[in-house]
Amino acid sequence: MAPEPPGDITLLLEAVSSGDRSAFDALVPLVYAELRALAHRRRARGGGGLETTELVHETYLKLGASRAQAWNDRHHFFAVAARAMRQVAVDAAREALAGKRGGAVIHVPIDEVTIGSAEDAAGLLDVDRAITRLCGIDARLALLVELRCFAGLSVEEAAEALRISERTVKREWRKARALLVDDLRRRGVTSSGDA
């Protein structure tokens, strides 16, 4: 009874493939919506906390299964999924901070959610905001961070997804990381272990 994925996903993905930025932006909410819908169904079945990665996986299936050809360019999917996952992670963090939904449900300890603790949740929101600011400085660095942090891509995978060399990925990652750490520090977020 799950809703069919919106028909324009195929077209949007093609547009993304041809470099259409607005198509990317349009695709993120669709993937995100699918993630959330699956999360809700899972929860309705009593499936416990949010397993974002598992959800993304199912989402890919759902969106990709009937349109394998349309999704043949997986790199774009990863970029989209990374953005959507970031959104889901942020929402999970907010959820952890706000308390889980009310109603007579058995309390799910928060550490079953991907977000480990309230502290982590707050930290994740800080990182999320820092990535948004990084996007204003260098959008490609921000995308790399999303791919690595939220879609879990390895260096090699990220290299293939961004069509740059692994060496470049490493350099860019180091740059992005330094910018983020510095940004967080300037905003008084104690993100460091030994600073």
Add this chain to the structure above:
Amino acid sequence: MSDDDAARLRHAAEIFDEIVDLPGDEQGRRIEAASAGDVALRAQVEALLRADATSSHLLDRLPDLSPISGAVAVPEPAEPVDRSGELVGPYRILRLVGRGGMGDVFLAERADGQFEQRVALKVVRHEFASPSVVRRFLRERQILARLRHPNIAPLLDGGVSAGGEPWFAMEYVDGLPITVAADRQGLALEARLALWLDACAAVQYAHRNLVVHRDIKPGNVLVTAEGQVRLVDFGIATVLDPRLEDAGGATTIFGGRLLTPAYAAPEQVRGGPVTTATDVYALGALLYELLCGRRAIEPGSPMAAEVERAICEREPVAPSRRVSRARARLLRGDLDTIALTALAKAPERRYASVEAMAEDVRRHLTHRPIRARPHGMGYHADRFVRRHRVAVAAAAVAMAAVVGGGAVAVWQARRATAEARRATAVSEFLVGLFETADPEHAGRSDVTARELVDRGVARLDSTLADNAALRVELLVLSGTIYRKLGHFEPAILALERAAEAAGEKGVNADARPQALLALGTAYKEAGQRDRAESALRRAVEEWRRLGRGATREAAAAMGELANAIAWRGAHDEAERLHREVLAIDTRLLGRDHLDVATDLDNLGTFLLGAGKYDEADRAFADALAIARRSREPAGPVAITILGNLAVLRSAQGRHEESLVHQREVLAARRRVYGDAHPDVAISLSNIASTLSDLGRLEDAQRAWEEALAIHRRQPEAPHPDRHIALNGLAIVAYRRGDLVAAIGAMREAVAAWQASAGEDGPAYLTGINNLGVMLCDAGEFAEAEALLRKAAAGRERVLGASHPEAAHARRNLAVLLHRTGRDGEAEALARAAFEVQERQFAPDHARRVDAAATLGAILLARGRARDAEPLLRTAADRRRAQLGEDHPDTLEARGLLGACLLAHGDPSGRALLVPAHEALAARPGQQQRARELARYLPMRQARR
């Protein structure tokens, strides 16, 4: 941030990038030069260098951000020239014997003269020897080398040449393709089938070892001069498949693949998952050709589109129709069916295994009935397949999911240095799982996520045969992954094995209860409640036996056990367990720990569900007190408790207090989520529900409409939680007497519930109960009765007979039976319901009053006005006080009380009955109630 700031950061980042790896003093000079006196820029570069050297709790702990390891460096391969005499590994090339799509095949011999052996040496052309091919090759090599079967030409060796080309040395098979051999030797049908069965045996063996051939064709199934079948190139297609290549490589959708159209399965052409079913297809194609001498698939032209169409859409003609009439008799029936079953377009329509297919051929040969059913042409069911097979393209993500569960274990384990080695093994196992089907190497779908774990589990036996402790741990991990992926059967299998192996020597005593806890959880989710209970019980007992019954680990098992047994009404024990968990945590963590508040909240929620409202009240109060004293007085724990407390207050009929709590929950959610979030809608729905209970229908409707509007704005229409708001709107319509609208909305809500949660959930039971009540008021008794019986039975099953909500459902059914003239059964139900509510609730609680009114109405109808009168009087009084003079429920009770008085000759009853009847008769949606009162109208009145 201003544009200047952004520009400076960009500039600083560039400088940083250039100098970060330079030695300190050189760095200083370069910064000086690059910043050219710009103090701010210089400070920024220095800040970035400091940031680079700082470990970040936030960033470095996110998954997969461990220090970046160097990739395997692969030297640029050289252009191959004339190669005879050249050394490749320990082999010397003798001559070129074939050229394939991606490499050359040479006849070669051992160069070290250790022993005389001629090999088929396959060398991958340098342009295809990308790092990912090399990596895949090195990985596959070990698996392939383990394949030892008389019908498989063994992989002898393999490596990467000095020039960077991967090479394989395989036993050199001097033979002919199976089809050619069969024709040359003029083999009869049975002899052909015997050869084919040998090939099947080899493939079957490989499948058991988790190797799929992927490229079975006559050229790879050779028959030696001695008549022996030898399969070559096992698994090589996996290594060389260009579809698994980097995206940078120029591969078209079809053209670049190593496929032989006559034997390629539809999923290979379409980029679906390639599995053992793919080999079944190719063996089917081989069988087809052996039977009739023609290829099953013969594209009309070599154009990619035509080839694809032929493979994916065109059904092969039955082999018997392609041979002479005499031979056709041999093929018609069994062999046609077997070949066409194997060649089904949709993998799941084919034989489930090579074994099953071979067995059918053996059955045919021994004149036993075959298992495959003859079928018409025209199965186009690949969509179905895709639903069931998980594409590996998603595996990066899938694997992240796997680590989602596993990584935590790994991280925690890493903390303890003593366990570092074990943790490494765990992570290697996980990493191994990923690598087996790394999506970056599997351009499309190759293996399912499920198969990936399957493979991991299968390897556990071979790689960890001697380390039971680690095997148990990894089985628990794998089982948990299966469970999270929703594959309960293999989850249970793995966890049962884990629980069993945990008893072996050398396994830590902890392992057993841990495995049992995981197993019990899997049983529970799979719906095997008895087994869940027994496993969890054993887990708890094991901890106790180890003298660790008072640890947090034991408490975790107890909490699961409490949840697992509550469903069957074992409330006493469940409560004891909840309290024990609470006691353990209190002792270990102190009275004021937030986890203790959560335990109290769980206990309270349990008590609430068990209908023990007073005790639930105390638990929630204690929980809330702890949360309020904590550092987060309005944090997640406090908000959760408040939400549950509000549910309790509503159930107790203390709606105003419930509203206060709910508003606090709503405010907290708005603060965090903003106004348009689905969770805000859920809060609004809860508030609307309470308002509706308070009779504030317009406020309720507004709140529900607001909630529904939020749900409708969500992109994921229809939102799964929409049913809550629909249910609310249905109830408002019902209370207003608009039965048509109420039933319409209610039907939609029930459908949504059913879709999202199935028929077991308490919400669904509420939905059909509500719909039943509405249909009953509309006079649709047959449908109403079916629903109300289902609701009553369901609640009794889930909640136990003495639960107030189960009693309420029974009372609703009693109303229906009464209205349809079955007062005997009705009375029994109403009385049982009333007794429960009398025990559970204060005299003025709506549930208790409703039960009294219903029992009174039935007694009155059965001529026992004396017994009915006190019940109806109470109902009339309480309802007037709570719902108002004009509420239909008040009118109903007052009218029935009047009828009671009239029945024992008190004429004052008339002043109650007649106006109540008139008022109800004039109301929309109240015809059933009016009709009930009309039964008791004095003759004159009735005639009017």
